[in-house]
Amino acid sequence: MPQTEEKKNTIEEKTRFEMTKRHHKETYEEAKKMGRMDDDFIPLCDYIASTKNYFTSSSCAGRIALIGLSEEETKQESAFYRKWHRTIKTKEVLDAVKGFKGKVLWFKQEPLILHLGTNTLENAKKVLSLCEKTGIKRAGIKVAKNGKFIIEMLGTQNVNAPIKEGKIIAEKKYLIYLVKKANEKFKKNQELIKKLEKQAKEDLE
Secondary structure, three states: OOHHHHHHHHHHHHHHHHHHHHHHHHHHHHHHHOOOOOHHHHHHHHHHHHOOOEEEEEEEOOEEEEEEEOOOOOHHHOEEEEEEOOOOOHHHHHHHHHHOOOOEEEEEEEOOEEEEEEOOHHHHHHHHHHHHHHOOOEEEEEEEEOOEEEEEEEOOOOEEEEEEEOEEOOOHHHHHHHHHHHHHHHHHHHHHHHHHHHHHHHHOO
């Protein structure tokens, strides 16, 4: 490939990345303004938005939820019956379960998920190294194109248990246990986000 054509392609890739980063930054700022951003993730996402080579495309800082399903438990018909982006009280769950009119209900505590974009393979490797340093065991390059790499990060703190299948199958004692474990794991998830923020400020620019 002639050098002039190679240089042209490099400039085009750089321009595309800058446009992509600007778009995601604007989307993020709008989501924050509308109150759709998880508070725990805002300091990290603010920093990523300020960098030259990185952007966030989607994120969830983790949550505790009650999810209603059809009798076939198909994902297509799942719905968040209740969700909390914080630790919860057992009474909140007990009251919600009593009021649930559907057939199948699951209790879930879900971990952080973050999609972080960058412009080069070298920078993508820096993100993977960042994940290793902070203890995020599930991370990988989801999109790999010239000028655009998307890394998906997924935490491992989670609870997943059925509590109603036609009738309530989780006794109060077990629900108390689920809430306790979910709160513990949610707090660990928050600690992981803080580690990720601290390390990102050292490694990414």
